[in-house]
Amino acid sequence: MTITIPERKAVLYKDIDILVVGGGPAGIGTAVAAGRGGSKVMLLEKRGFLGGNITAAYVETCNHFMHNLSFKTSGIWADMENAYRAQFGFSGDIRPHAPNRFSSEYLKIFLDKFTSDAGVEVCLHSFVNEVVMDGGTIAYVIIQSKQGPAAVRAKQVIDCTGDGDVAFAAGVPFDQGREKDGLCQPGTLNFRINGVDAVAMVKDGKDKLREIMKRFREDYRAGRTGLSCKRQDIPMGRLTENGIISYINYPCAYGIDPTNFADLSRGEMECRGYIMEMCEYMQKNFEGFEHIELASIAPEIGFRDSRRIHGEYTLTIDDVLSGRHFDDVIALYPQFYDMLSPDANMNEGSPQDKGYNGYICSYPKDGLYFEIPYRSLLPVGVENLLVAGRCISADHVAESGIRAISACMYTGQAAGTAAGIAVQKGLSPRTIDVKELQNTLRLQKLILE
Ligand SMILES: Cc1cc2nc3c(=O)[nH]c(=O)nc-3n(C[C@H](O)[C@H](O)[C@H](O)COP(=O)(O)OP(=O)(O)OC[C@H]3O[C@@H](n4cnc5c(N)ncnc54)[C@H](O)[C@@H]3O)c2cc1C
Structure with a gap:
């Protein structure tokens, strides 16, 4: 049974260039890139702190699988890591060979300044699950607050909620979990x-x-x-x-x-x-x-996958394994996938099994990379919306590679930069010059080749 909810009024809280929803690794990369690019940016986060799974699910280890690789992280991720290290060192970690570990608590404090230094206006306790559409464009994003709904009007919106909540509210189709039964990782x-x-x-x-x-x-x-x-x-x-x-x-x-x-x-x-x-x-x-x-x-149970938004291109595990080149590449990442079995099968599966015959895991090896195309960040059917992070357009096994925390920040950096170009040029993210986007990302020291 369903009921009809009576129409409500929302106060117009803000008129902004770029609205980022979700303050995890993707949202931070997006908002900082857009802020550094000179746009007026607001970042909405449902919790009382930033960091996404790193702080809310204690996933402090991040790039542990990149230890000893010649691949060096770049862009906003590297800026964040270096600035964090300068302030908090190795967060009191005494384990030998301790690579890339944050403290979730110090990181919360660090991220407040890291985002405000980039000119980002952060709104915490701001849950979003509703938008007002004007044809194929998001006219308003609605924050659900204790005082009632509040509306934000933005030229460009980027969904970094991990679950694709904004795209879902805007009616973008999606996949979730395994093809056959929709089961996600535990x-x-x-x-x-x-x-x-x-x-x-x-x-x-x-x-x-x-x-x-x-x-x-x-x-x-x-x-x-x-x-x-x-x-x-x-x-x-x-x-x-x-x-x-x-x-x-x-x-x-x-x-x-x-x-x-x-x-x-x-x-x-x-x-x-x-x-x-x-x-x-x-x-x-x-x-x-x-x-x-x-x-x-940890404040909340953490998830490795959920909705995967349908985009202009769906990255496949074959693309990841073959290191396929895309003309619209916006991120290069060490070849990696890691998927816990959705039905607790402890056998060793393979990427071709698609998660039906056990867990699937391969950590990066030197010299093997995959590319993420810009089109995977462009949801079908909505003009002023981008997605970044683990909910971009990818098949289930490919998602287990792009979900890596630093990869999420890379797609965020690309989305924030693309949104900035779209605002400056008065274009849709779909029609911006991808070469200009790539050159701007290179100037930001993001490695694309
Ligand atoms: C147990 C576990 C272990 C993991 N281990 C590793 C690891 O070792 N290395 C690694 O690289 N990755 C690891 N991952 C994966 C990684 O944590 C995620 O893939 C990554 O954090 C995704 O980043 P994101 O920014 O897309 O989403 P998230 O980190 O989920 O951030 C989304 C943010 O959006 C906010 N949000 C969500 N919905 C809304 C809404 N409707 N309105 C407003 N705000 C909203 C959330 O509060 C959150 O802050 C692990 C994940 C889990 C659960």
């Missing part, structure tokens, strides 16, 4: 512990956590853990001198639609149960963990 509720024997973990320059993770996988596969959560890996992140492990990526809930509130409620609660079970398991089975306590649970 949701994961990361957590943090303290009380670990930090000295023992790094004794003699070794990284004992790596050994623990390896042994856990062996025990799980041999059926020795007795744990109820279906997960054979337990990636861990930053370890501090005073015994905090700030990122434990373990509890997984399967069969969750990341856009369905009833499913999300089930996922959060199911994962909290697994966290308790895991803490007890670690105390009993991991040497040096005898005195741990649960320090915190």
